[in-house]
Amino acid sequence: MTTTATNRAQNRGLLVLRLGIGLMFIQHGSLKLMGGPMLWEKLGQAAGNFGITVYPVFWGFLAAATETLGGLFLILGILFGPSCFFLMIVMVVAATMHLKRGDGLQGASHAMEMAIVFLSLMWIGPGAYNLGEKIKSRRKT
Numbered sequence: 175m176t177t178t179a180t181n182r183a184q185n186r187g188l189l190v191l192r193l194g195i196g197l198m199f200i201q202h203g204s205l206k207l208m209g210g211p212m213l214w215e216k217l218g219q220a221a222g223n224f225g226i227t228v229y230p231v232f233w234g235f236l237a238a239a240t241e242t243l244g245g246l247f248l249i250l251g252i253l254f255g256p257s258c259f260f261l262m263i264v265m266v267v268a269a270t271m272h273l274k275r276g277d278g279l280q281g282a283s284h285a286m287e288m289a290i291v292f293l294s295l296m297w298i299g300p301g302a303y304n305l306g307e308k309i310k311s312r313r314k315t
């Protein structure tokens with residue numbers, strides 16, 4: 175495969191990865207957002223594993239909003255690095271919650287795997303097919 179063909183294949187692969195993971199996070203996050211303050215409080219209590227015990231409703235809402243908007247930004251390729259960073263943080267908190275709750279590696283593995291994916295995507299970037307690049311190029315002209 176030529177370098178150009180390899181680059182196209184890698185960019186298509188990143189697009190598929192962004193679309194698939196982004197859609198899943200929009201779905202998971204929007205259900206949590208619609209759960210309202212009672213669910214947000216439950217979600218936000220996971221921050222207690224890091225000593226953050228104040229305002230659990232706020233932290234739960236922030237986690238749900240991060241999953242939803244982070245998934246959207248992942249798909250679009252805008253604010254990509256910050257979105258991946260905050261999604262990774264949410265996944266680290268979720269994995270820690272599962273481990274502290276006694277769910278073991280089986281219960282925490284999904285969140286741990288996604289944290290690794292988001293860390294990797296921060297370094298790799300969104301690929302060529304993203305709205306962020308189009309916005310940057312329009313601002314320059």
